[in-house]
Amino acid sequence: RGGREGKEREQLRTAVLLYLSAVFGFSTTCVFTALLFLPLQLKGHCSGVHGGGGEGVERGRVAVILEQGTPLQMIQLLQTPWEDRFRVCLDLVRLLHFLSRSPLGSVGLLDFQPRQFITVSGQLKLTDLDDVSAGEIACWTDADCTLKFPHRNFTVPCSTRGVCDGLNEKRNIYNAYRFFFTYLLPHQAPPGLTHLVDHIMNTTGELKADINQTLEAFEQILLLYKSGLHLDNLHPSALRDMSPSGNGEYRCWPSYSQQGCVLSVHSAREAAYICNSHSQCNSFTLTGQKTWTGEKLSSFGHLVPDSASEVYVKKSKVPQSPSS
Template sequence: MFWKFKRRFRIGMLRSGFYYCCVVICLILVMNLLALKLNFETIEGENYIDAGGTTLPSERKLQNIDVHYPFFNDLNPNMFVSRQGLRHTYENRLRKLLEIMETNLDNSAAKIVTEKTLPYEAYFPERLLYCDDVMNITDMTYMASGWTKAVFKGTFKGRQVAVKTVDVNGQDVTTCRDAGRSETDCYVKAAKKIVKEIVVLQALANDNVLKVLGFCLPRDADDNLYVAMVTELGESVDLIKLLQMSWEDRLRICLDITKIVAMMSETPYGSMSMNDFRRQQFVLVDGVLKLSDVDDSGFDDSHCASPRDCDVKFSSTNFSQRSRCIRGRCIEYNEKKNIYNAGRHFVTFLLPHGAPHTLRPIISEILDGYKNLTMTSKRLLVVMKRLTRLYESGWYLNRTSPAKYTSSYKMVDNTDMPGFHDYRCRMSVSMATCTWSAYDVREAEDVCSADDECKAFVVAPYKTWTGRTVVHFKNGVGSLAHNPNTTLYVKPGL
């Protein structure tokens, strides 16, 4: 009896011990989850790098800047953990640059840090240019300026680059000085936006994001160096220039902006908001549209207590749509704003004008997706790519007859008429000549036949971004020149 009781007692102790161990482990897990949640609840809203430009002295201390790089708390736990690590990496990058800049520019700093001692490689392995390289950029030419920054064009080792730096006479710095703050304080306040752009542009590295080549931070308060970011050179997105483009090039712009909106809707760091979505935030690099200005952006969806807090409103057009409120956040809020603004500033006036007639139904579908937010950015990208494939493949020509085409034009190999018999025409890719892209020679003949002024055309050896052939239309025939790379086609009857 005694042994039976002892055995029961020992089994009971084992069971109770196992039970208590499980309880302790569960408590530890709960405490960790609560700590994690508390940590992420403090990282919300916009990036507190003063993107607006009017912070008062009482609201920000030079030596105690609260640097947050907010990331969207995804509902997917695996994605949440992944973004936690990415957020930590880029928070460190941003904080490190700000600490270096503030320490070096603060006159009270006891220790001056030289560029060679800074652990840039650990934080910015992509950096190609350093301060000495920036100072060696030649042929610096002023390009443009905004509220905070001035942009210059220069040459480095035979390559043209853009240099962004603080505009000391800009509105941001001037307003700060008028508020009674010191020169250094105002400079640092404006320079923080450039520092933010350095980190964000590198974090979003993408074919449609401006590439950062390097940057420079001053080594001390008396240093002649200045805060500067060096990027690949792009040209401004001008409305008149956009409207003068061929439909093919405007299709490329619309495809690129759709890619950018889709990228911003689901970056590795969360849903990206563009608080000042304008054409001025983008540049063209070799015909490719790229996001270039991100100092007024963030990575967090709006907070909500009820569904009505998630209304996406556009006061300028009296249009609004409600996004979903899930766990205190407006899901798809940023995405809807970006889609609507991208349509308003780019797609709705670039895509329809001059489009092939057979492609207009799918274009109407895309326009509806942008104007009325009937599609997500992913769906818009799928449809936009389908439109591009239909154009590239020549499907829009609606050639139902399988019979072999017989040309009535006279073909003259290795012949050109450079500089002669050029004329201007609608939808030309050139202001001085009538130059189009054609799917094939048959389409070029159809275009020439429909134009009474056209008498011949020259097929050039160049291809457009969709692989189409460049064709120069002529209003006469004469002054022939030998060119082994071109072919002349003369209209019947000439």
């Protein structure tokens, strides 16, 4: 059923695009472009009838109803766990990968402020396409193909076809680095992934990687994170000083909960490693909840577990009296 509904939605989307193109022509270029690129779900549309307008609808006007999302707030995003911040960056790179080879050619986003994006169920989506550049810029010399930023300039060659090949892609990558990666990626990245995060920061900040290589680097981090392979260096005895029982209190930031310390972990071994690394932590609980990557939510604060939870506390060490 899900496949049939998805196909029907895509058919509706295509029909609306064709209708807008045929009836309204270039006057709805912005709407056409938005419908083509926005990964938002199309809920419906209405439009005036060419040559006579329906009741309550002006001739030549079109209204499109899209799903509602939450505006991206960078200040709030900075307070979320690394896994959620990584998801925003990953979604952005996937979007830029699509824009680099879109049906309209290479597309550059001229306004990269966070206000241009929303999140729907945690997934980043583009909501405003007023400021886009479809197709590469025409040029006569390499000097016509210069990207100017506040502190850096980059130049791409002017091709024999008279266009700045790759200019839109490079602009998108560097703006992603400026407005998103710099603030969201490095802080509190898992120790086993910091070298890969540093690699992304270096290659995007210097424009040494194209969008394909950048996406590949992000997907590699996702694979390692979901599989837990980045935790291979954790000693198996991380659980040695932990036993199932009791609870304790411990707070951390950022946390999935404001009422205590709730973090995502791959296993009890990783949770034990985190708890053993902080003297204030006396216990942790593996809940039955999971994040978008499949990681388990672990509470390191005071919590009464349910039947689906596992609770671990540090074993008490009885001080030995000095021998007489």
